[in-house]
Amino acid sequence: MFKKDLIEKCLALYRSLISLEEVMPIPVDNPKPPRIGDLRRIQLFPPVYVILAEEEDFYSEKLYKAIVFTEDLELGWLKETTPVLKLDSIKTILVGLPIQVWLEESFLHKFSLRLGTLHSEDWTKLIEYVEHTEIPQTLQGEYIRLVAERFKPYNVESLIKHLEKIKFYEVYAEAEILQLPSKVAESLKEYEFQKAASSKNVFKGKNFLAIVETHPDQAKLILYLPQEYIGKTISLWLKGQKVFEGELKKDKIVIEHLPKLVDYSFLEGEIDVQV
Amino acid sequence: MKNYKPILEKFFKNQLSSSEFKELISSLKKIIEKVLSIHFDKTVENYFIKYLGPEYPTDLSYELLQRLIYYKDYILNLPFIQENYLISTSLNLIHYHLSNDLKNIKRETNFEDFSSYLNKDPEEENLKLEDTLPSITFDYLENLYFSHIIELLKQRLTPKEIETLCWYVFKYTHKKVECKVNKNVLYKRWERLKPKLKALFGSENFEVISAQKLFDLIRSELCSKLDYNK
Numbered sequence: 001m002f003k004k005d006l007i008e009k010c011l012a013l014y015r016s017l018i019s020l021e022e023v024m025p026i027p028v029d030n031p032k033p034p035r036i037g038d039l040r041r042i043q044l045f046p047p048v049y050v051i052l053a054e055e056e057d058f059y060s061e062k063l064y065k066a067i068v069f070t071e072d073l074e075l076g077w078l079k080e081t082t083p084v085l086k087l088d089s090i091k092t093i094l095v096g097l098p099i100q101v102w103l104e105e106s107f108l109h110k111f112s113l114r115l116g117t118l119h120s121e122d123w124t125k126l127i128e129y130v131e132h133t134e135i136p137q138t139l140q141g142e143y144i145r146l147v148a149e150r151f152k153p154y155n156v157e158s159l160i161k162h163l164e165k166i167k168f169y170e171v172y173a174e175a176e177i178l179q180l181p182s183k184v185a186e187s188l189k190e191y192e193f194q195k196a197a198s199s200k201n202v203f204k205g206k207n208f209l210a211i212v213e214t215h216p217d218q219a220k221l222i223l224y225l226p227q228e229y230i231g232k233t234i235s236l237w238l239k240g241q242k243v244f245e246g247e248l249k250k251d252k253i254v255i256e257h258l259p260k261l262v263d264y265s266f267l268e269g270e271i272d273v274q275v
Numbered sequence: 276m277k278n279y280k281p282i283l284e285k286f287f288k289n290q291l292s293s294s295e296f297k298e299l300i301s302s303l304k305k306i307i308e309k310v311l312s313i314h315f316d317k318t319v320e321n322y323f324i325k326y327l328g329p330e331y332p333t334d335l336s337y338e339l340l341q342r343l344i345y346y347k348d349y350i351l352n353l354p355f356i357q358e359n360y361l362i363s364t365s366l367n368l369i370h371y372h373l374s375n376d377l378k379n380i381k382r383e384t385n386f387e388d389f390s391s392y393l394n395k396d397p398e399e400e401n402l403k404l405e406d407t408l409p410s411i412t413f414d415y416l417e418n419l420y421f422s423h424i425i426e427l428l429k430q431r432l433t434p435k436e437i438e439t440l441c442w443y444v445f446k447y448t449h450k451k452v453e454c455k456v457n458k459n460v461l462y463k464r465w466e467r468l469k470p471k472l473k474a475l476f477g478s479e480n481f482e483v484i485s486a487q488k489l490f491d492l493i494r495s496e497l498c499s500k501l502d503y504n505k
Contacts, residue, residue, distance in 0.1 A: 006314060007423040010366075016359045026352040039402055043349055046363060071367040077416045078477070084405040086371065088379060089397040090345040091338065093371040113349075116400035125404060136477035138427060140420075 025111035040112035098133035175252035303336035441498035
């Protein structure tokens with residue numbers, strides 16, 4: 001009745017597939033624009049599936065909160081409430097994983113194939129599953145983290161509202177912490193009462209994504225840089241002043257003790273990362 | 276490592292001779308048989324035989340080929356198709372059919388039938404989450420999960436923790452347990468063990484631990500050498 005630890009075998013099988021050099025996402029032939037409720041196959045190898053559960057405007061395009069699904073039932077099924085989808089047209093069965101990622105509209109449009117639309121009544125069920133299911137410390141948990149890691153280059157993680165969840169993913173956990181030099185902090189005070197017409201706390205630069213987190217006592221600027229910058233010497237400038245120069249050790253930098261301001265929209269044109 | 280891309284590419288372009296087609300089906304059948312023997316037991320085999328007859332691996336290899344057609348644009352863009360990818364796809368295909376009570380299997384498919392599929396794109400579907408899985412799939416997944424848990428418990432719990440877990444399980448299933456260790460000590464140990472179990476399984480999964488099936492398995496796999504009053 002019980003086959004001895006097949007989950008280990010299934011994980012080994014999955015590892016053997018992803019151990020080959022990661023294939024760049026394959027563009028789809030007839031791209032269709034993403035919309036809420038879509039089930040889409042991300043054209044990675046092996047493929048990963050997502051349901052688009054929420055949509056947010058970001059900069060000049062849309063971002064989608066995507067709940068991840070997989071073909072690997074043995075590794076993804078955790079309990080009776082694990083979401084299951086059957087696709088009769090392609091004879092495939094999928095299970096939901098307790099992870100979500102934020103993906104850009106352009107990425108989804110170009111590299112994912114729309115397979116169907118999930119009934120709106122089920123969207124909240126999915127979000128509830130993700131929010132109330134912890135990733136276990138089993139091989140299944142290891143698998144789920146591996147899948148999350150594969151999304152890393154495409155996940156607009158700075159916009160994830162559920163950063164607490166990310167703490168479980170070792171890949172995202174570490175950041176380089178910097179203190180904002182007092183001279184720079186001082187110079188930002190001129191913006192103390194300035195408020196833009198359309199307030200923003202998330203910015204996208206040519207080589208970074210940034211988010212301002214406000215806390216009762218301070219604000220923090222979190223920068224996400226391309227992974228390939230790790231090991232290179234970078235300089236980080238804020239309002240024309242150097243905040244950091246040196247070898248980048250992690251692709252996430254947290255600058256602490258930003259002065260408390262009403263609005264941080266001015267940062268949009270004031271952050272510069274040079275390599 | 277065999278690369279299946281050349282033969283599949285030829286098939287997708289409708290350029291296979293009938294002997295090459297037979298060769299392809301035969302390779303896929305071997306993969307299906309491998310998946311069945313590694314992952315499934317007699318219950319599943321008997322289920323397939325009951326509904327499809329003894330030649331069911333051939334039916335499934337045709338099904339696999341049909342599914343690969345649905346993925347053809349994707350497959351044609353891959354640099355290499357290794358057997359493990361086909362194994363993984365077959366496994367999902369078998370799960371799909373099991374969860375669908377084998378209702379969606381096409382029988383007696385021949386080379387000509389496949390040519391007609393080649394230019395069809397799968398239709399977009401209106402989807403709903405499944406309320407339940409059929410018992411054959413549910414039992415399979417649950418058994419896998421439980422046997423993995425047992426392995427983890429063997430690896431990660433100390434002998435004292437196993438003793439405590441067994442005491443808890445016997446207490447839960449038999450209501451009354453006789454144990455040489457003082458009851459208060461066991462309660463304290465159990466309180467210390469709970470967070471470890473929760474971390475291992477994820478707190479939301481903890482309710483699964485109370486399942487009778489898992490408790491029976493813990494008793495037989497972990498507690499058989501312990502001196503508990505049954």
